[in-house]
Amino acid sequence: MHPYLIEMLACPACHDQLQWHIIERGDRHIETAEAQCKGCDTVYPVREGIGIFLTADLPREDLWEQVDSKLAQYLSTHPDVERQLMDVPLETLAPADQFFRAMILEERGDYAQAKTTADIARTTIYTQEYLACSDEQVNKALEYLSAVDGPIVDLASGLCHFVEKMARNLPHPIIATDFSPRVLRRDRRRLEFFGLYDNVSLLAFDARRTPFRDKAIKTLTTYQGLANIREPGSLLQELRRIVSDVFLVLSIFFPEDDAANKAAIDELGLASLLFRRPALAHFTEAGWEAKVIHSCFGQARPTPLGVVLDGAGIDALPVAETNLEWCTVEAKPATRLAHA
Numbered sequence: 001m002h003p004y005l006i007e008m009l010a011c012p013a014c015h016d017q018l019q020w021h022i023i024e025r026g027d028r029h030i031e032t033a034e035a036q037c038k039g040c041d042t043v044y045p046v047r048e049g050i051g052i053f054l055t056a057d058l059p060r061e062d063l064w065e066q067v068d069s070k071l072a073q074y075l076s077t078h079p080d081v082e083r084q085l086m087d088v089p090l091e092t093l094a095p096a097d098q099f100f101r102a103m104i105l106e107e108r109g110d111y112a113q114a115k116t117t118a119d120i121a122r123t124t125i126y127t128q129e130y131l132a133c134s135d136e137q138v139n140k141a142l143e144y145l146s147a148v149d150g151p152i153v154d155l156a157s158g159l160c161h162f163v164e165k166m167a168r169n170l171p172h173p174i175i176a177t178d179f180s181p182r183v184l185r186r187d188r189r190r191l192e193f194f195g196l197y198d199n200v201s202l203l204a205f206d207a208r209r210t211p212f213r214d215k216a217i218k219t220l221t222t223y224q225g226l227a228n229i230r231e232p233g234s235l236l237q238e239l240r241r242i243v244s245d246v247f248l249v250l251s252i253f254f255p256e257d258d259a260a261n262k263a264a265i266d267e268l269g270l271a272s273l274l275f276r277r278p279a280l281a282h283f284t285e286a287g288w289e290a291k292v293i294h295s296c297f298g299q300a301r302p303t304p305l306g307v308v309l310d311g312a313g314i315d316a317l318p319v320a321e322t323n324l325e326w327c328t329v330e331a332k333p334a335t336r337l338a339h340a
């Protein structure tokens, strides 16, 4: 993490100030440190450049730990399957298997080949409309963000698809965040490989309990992140506490009359943020003024299953073909509550 972040951070548990003990600095990043809360004494470490601000009380289902170790474990006990995935011409693999091959290449640190493979897989896994809408949404957001100043904090950054686009196209310092330290360690290696790490800080925390001081963030973003946060509870109130200017939310919304997908969404417990009307209502209830600033529609199909990795799936949604809305919401702290 970059030293400028020290001014923005506080204890995620009690919001008191942190006492910093910096142990090792790199050229630009703090590599190793300890931050002790002056109020509750909790110590938060910085390791391998990643600030770890996780609190013990929130349950955390870290799918990156589970998926990565399951896949690695499976392949180590099935070397024949690994050969069928990795040692054949790419075009002979089913699209989902091409995608899994990209994941394995990335795990092995072969980032260039992983990216080429994933790009090829995406063209058949997703419909053309899906890819076009997704690109349009990202490009419009980059245009919007080029006009803001100061650091941009991105929430639930995962494999940093959006962070990477920002780091390639914007001069701003960027803070990528996720509650999985594992995915952030992976991000660091990939960003370093592509020469994009200099401007990026990595922080591990739960979006429902963030380590930022009140109004410390001018610009917060999230790309398909909100709907991945289970049991969001008062998530939007917590985010309102830390944002002073704008929260740019890149989302996908499902049609409300789409019974098959609605049932699957309900079962995953994600309903509130995957439909436009309730999502916007939640923002209003949590003290935001939210408006849609960009929208486009495209057909989406369920992602195909693996053949070599028999039956393995990619995206949980959609479960049936549907017309999705790619929607960017600009949310600003409502003045009504800002003066309260």
Ligand SMILES: C[S@@+](CC[C@H](N)C(=O)[O-])C[C@H]1O[C@@H](n2cnc3c(N)ncnc32)[C@H](O)[C@@H]1O
Pocket (backbone or CB within 6 Å): 062, 063, 064, 155, 156, 157, 158, 159, 160, 161, 162, 163, 177, 178, 179, 180, 183, 205, 206, 207, 208, 222, 223, 224, 225, 228, 229, 230
């Ligand atoms: C699939 S990613 C979204 C795409 C990502 N923004 C990108 O640009 O590539 C969703 C991420 O949300 C993270 N996540 C889920 N619940 C979270 C929480 N409560 N706090 C922080 N991150 C969370 C997951 O670990 C996952 O990496």
